[in-house]
Amino acid sequence: QVSPGSVSGASGTSFSCPVLSGISACLLQAVPEAVASEIAGALRQSGDRYNSPDSLYGYGIPDMIRALDILQEIHLKRPENSIAIYPNPVTEDFEIIFREYPESVILEIFSFSGELIFRRDFNPSPGSYLKITALSNREQGIYFLRIRTANAVYIKKIIKLKS
Template identity: 90%
Template sequence: ILIAVNDGGFRFTDQIPSLEHLRKRNGIRAVRDFVSGNEFTYDHHTHGTAVMSILAGQQEGMLQGTAPGADYMLFRTEDVSGEFPAEEDYWAAAAEYADSAGADIITSSLGYGHFDDPSLNYKFSDLDGNSAFITRAAGIAASKGILVFSSAGNERNKTWKRILAPADGDSVISVAAVDHNRKISVFSSAGPSADGRIKPDLSAMGVNVPVQISAGSVSGASGTSFSCPVLSGISACLLQAVPAAVASEIAGAIRQSGDRYNSPDSLYGYGIPDMIRALDILQKIHLERPENTITIYPNPVTEDFEIIFREYPESVILEIFSFSGKLVFRRDFNPSPGSYLNIKALANREQGIYFLRIRTANAIYFKKIIKLNS
């Protein structure tokens, strides 16, 4: 899973201990400074570092991120020296780059509504999902199949009170902040959007969230900037668990799993998601699609097993994933009626549930395999 992080700076991301595992495996796939146009440096601000520690941090006894096994692209799109409309252009350019690089998720703990030049400010009526430049850019990214997450904003205890762009986008998952008692924070921006849609979409922990921005220390940080990566990282795990799921299905499943799904409001949105329930929703969509021309025998499996093709005119790609989403087998195959493959890939694997993904030119099918100890 590849996650693009749009932020204002990543100072010390190349040094903090909780990201050492990421650096060792070269999990930072790309970096770029869209603000200066110059060579990227791990400088400017620690805000993106805090976000990265929530997403990918892994330090025993101190910090556990929500998606430590993902790969990342770090994009500086926010000019922390002020608020300028050009930052929306930088964001759009980063989103385009993310799409070209194959990003699965864009997570953005940024919001726009007020600028150093007040004549350029957005009005609330602009937050209709179609007017703000950055919101339109986020919508285009989502239309390309990217899951786009945005912080709702920290405005409720200020004059503005409302969400900020691009949180108003109908294809953007905007995230509010709650505390450890599941109560909405005093600062978490309120919805709805200007055209009356439920916003924010969902809520996640955003008060005293453990972050690391310097060597050796973990501290608490508050803001929707930090609830956003909590949810985007967990959603990456959903995507890994059900690789055939598309972005709109992931977004729909996590909304449907919210504890306020049947009575959403303008503070919590659809509420705090239950990711086990979201996984169950996605599995019901994908993991048991019938494909009557393919048989797995035996199933449950103890050693090797056979995939039998009764009638199948297309070439296929066969892949087997562990329950955690790890690819354990891949094979290209051109079946003919009555042909079969003998698979030994699970013989020395732990018992549990595995998934066979069958990819053709026109469709993707899943079958569940149960592995037992011999």
């Protein structure tokens, strides 16, 4: 019996649930393109007993860093995911985050009707970001960001909400 105000140790699977929920939330935040089944699969694959699971210990203790690596292999290697927009939907300004970096990019924002409302040449470095304020005074609606590199053209939809 534990006296009031003291601390005692305990163990059990019920303690693992909040830990795994927290790890899952962190993984989803790090790789927002991932779906629940991919996160669950990455957690299983990262377990210390993944190659020999059993009915008592399952796949073992998951390794969060290994699970993140697995998810990034799936998602960040896709060219369309090497550039992220945050936040989206936007109310004022937003950031373009370059997870991988081309030598140079041309950024253009178009209205839904096709009007060019912003253009900028940019030379990103690894992990760099660019803050865009071009939509701050614009009406709510759908806009398109076109990102041109030497090797590809990416189109990202931006939703502008009321400020």
